[in-house]
Amino acid sequence: MNAIDRALEANQTFVLDYNPAAISPRPQQRLAVLTCMDTRLSRRALGLAAGDAHLIRNAGGIVTDDAIRSLLISHYLLGTNEFMVVNHTDCGLQQANEGELQATIMRQAGLSCPFPLHAFRDIESNARKQIQKLTTLSWIKKENISIRGFIFDVQTGLLPEVHSC
Numbered sequence: 001m002n003a004i005d006r007a008l009e010a011n012q013t014f015v016l017d018y019n020p021a022a023i024s025p026r027p028q029q030r031l032a033v034l035t036c037m038d039t040r041l042s043r044r045a046l047g048l049a050a051g052d053a054h055l056i057r058n059a060g061g062i063v064t065d066d067a068i069r070s071l072l073i074s075h076y077l078l079g080t081n082e083f084m085v086v087n088h089t090d091c092g093l094q095q096a097n098e099g100e101l102q103a104t105i106m107r108q109a110g111l112s113c114p115f116p117l118h119a120f121r122d123i124e125s126n127a128r129k130q131i132q133k134l135t136t137l138s139w140i141k142k143e144n145i146s147i148r149g150f151i152f153d154v155q156t157g158l159l160p161e162v163h164s165c
Helices: 003-017 065-078 098-109 122-137
Strands: 031-036 054-056 082-088 145-152
Touching: 031 065, 054 065, 082 122, 122 145
Parallel strands: 031 054, 031 082, 082 145
Antiparallel strands: none
């Protein structure tokens, strides 16, 4: 059985206890988390239960146009007032080179990638860059939204804060 079929099978068990009235689309902790898609990062690592926060994930935990769109909807439509940016150690994009990654896609897909993939070397510098992107957006009013950044250590599970410069 493949992974999708296992997920569908698990869903059949899930629906037996599913109660849509028990979970609001509005995050109970009024928190939105922008983080990497890495499998080692989880709600549990942040002490979050279903319904506590919006989790916005992409490769590298990068503040892209789509991440901004999701954060703005989270805030203006669904009431979040805290944004947490979580990068992590041992990130695949930290190990990659932008040019080589673009070349790999070109070679395997036969097409050039129409957007940057955001490879980086220094995790703390990358986290600060993402925080700065958010704090400098005119749509985000600092008096209404708290923005903080962190780096999840995949070896220890610890989540030290990264302060913007």
